[in-house]
Amino acid sequence: MTTADPAGSSRDLPHPVREEIRLESVLHALSDPMRLRIVRELAAVGDELSCSHFDLPVTKSTTTHHFRVLRESGVIRQVYRGTAKMNALRGADLDALFPGFLDSVLAAIERQGERLGEPRRPAG
């Protein structure tokens, strides 16, 4: 499609609405190290980040896969912005459904990171 589109970005991505988000899916989405790392970084920055911002030790197609799992489970929201795809935590939705859950997971990641000598990333 090359036709103009009314509202800004042409490509729309399927997201579960708040009520459709399932705890099991969220837990599963968070149970992968790569995805946990993504979520951790999104929370630390507290803002949208493009996919390319993340320097994961996997290929781009694998990265795409992980972001999709996070989106389809309802953990993040993705929107296209030019050629970039921006990602943001769905903090409000998750907190409305599962109060305190996301925060405790984020705290747990940090804690565990500190506990196991944080293999710090090469400064970018």
Next chain:
Amino acid sequence: MTTADPAGSSRDLPHPVREEIRLESVLHALSDPMRLRIVRELAAVGDELSCSHFDLPVTKSTTTHHFRVLRESGVIRQVYRGTAKMNALRGADLDALFPGFLDSVLAAIERQGERLGEPRRPAG
């Protein structure tokens, strides 16, 4: 083995010590509906429960599998008591490692249960 054993129960089960428990593994263990159900019930009762107490819609071998995943990830502690195998949440360990995490998950399960019309189990 039929020889007497000094400390009570003969068969010993491998458990991760507190420091070995990984968040990813716990999240994965909790991401299955059957296992979430088990954990929910253990928390509700607040005490040890035998495997046979649970009336899961799967075979015994599958049940064994789920309990093992929960034990190996550090979510529950299992001990033999006669022919029965007793299961208890490792609440203290989890709370020491990931403060508030378990409680928020338990609350989330309950909440989601209520939210989606609780297909209540046939009274046992």
Next chain:
DNA sequence: GTCAAACTACGAGAGATGTCGAACAATCCT
């Protein structure tokens, strides 16, 4: 229109996972 950048889609492969059924093992009770 062309080119580079950022992602996606598709196909494939290795490995994990959830499930079952049948046979086995440990413990308790009589």
Next chain:
DNA sequence: AGGATTGTTCGACATCTCTCGTAGTTTGAC
């Protein structure tokens, strides 16, 4: 010892998951 209860082990199978590489699409810039 014999039988009942509880849970395990093993092999099998279908499915899912994570990963990659290559080829393709969409967008922005020149």
